[in-house]
């Protein structure tokens with residue numbers, strides 16, 4: 378027997394007004410857990426939306442900083458007395474509340490306060506050690522019971538999260554279509570692969586305007602479309618497809634760059650480096666029309682297109698390629714990905730940049 382659950386969501390500047398209607402059937406006592414900035418942005422709005430409703434927020438707690446087992450265990454006594462968990466934040470705070478709820482068998486609801494990842498929609502939790510290093514993927518088939526996306530809160534968050542979120546989201550489409558190439562997918566994989574188109578095309582159309590609107594703290598149709606792409610389209614694809622289809626060469630390239638101190642030092646965001654990985658992926662896959670389209674889009678919104686944009690040089694490439702192949706990202710791929718293939722792809726992309734710069 379296999380059960381698939383597809384969470385619903387409410388989106389809009391007034392999305393929190395839907396909390397009593399959606400949550401009351403799960404009980405009356407909600408424990409709110411979040412990141413510090415997330416709670417500062419959303420806490421009062423959530424309290425006022427549940428005031429004089431059957432849903433009472435019994436406590437509002439900081440998640441502890443890391444999505445760690447230690448923090449999850451620390452929160453268990455409070456969670457034991459609650460009927461449901463409200464997880465408020467970006468990635469780590471949401472994953473803390475998510476894994477806490479999954480392990481205690483409690484219903485949980487997510488409240489993304491930035492649009493940077495699909496954590497608010499997925500059943501997967503990513504756990505870290507207290508020092509911030511990766512511990513494990515907490516695999517689960519239990520997604521949130523519902524997602525509340527307040528677009529006004531997201532419009533007021535720093536633009537850089539939305540910017541990097543666009544890069545990470547678009548990768549989902551290219552990675553899952555290439556990783557599954559030549560396979561006959563089962564129903565749920567096929568659903569995810571088909572949906573993944575929604576992770577790329579709408580973002581190319583609406584992304585630039587959405588970033589400008591976010592910079593002015595404005596909720597517009599373009600911002601809403603982009604947020605839906607980052608949180609919902611990507612979350613659905615992640616929940617539907619098997620793990621080897623959720624990742625691919627763009628994330629392998631990201632992992633490769635994590636070995637360079639320069640990447641850390643200049644605080645390049647995950648989605649920012651992944652977006653560069655898409656260009657490498659398209660170059661190696663010889664999808665030159667698509668490469669041109671994504672390259673122009675990346676240029677338009679200031680995402681990196683060349684090594685210098687990531688504070689890296691050709692001397693770093695062997696290290697980057699070795700690390701890129703150390704993970705599982707390209708273990709399922711329509712052709713063998715070697716260090717030479719990655720290095721030659723990156724060098725070809727450097728040449729592509731030089732031609733682009735000359736032609737201007």
Ligand SMILES: [Zn+2]
Nearest residue numbers: 545628647651
């Ligand atoms: Zn990613």
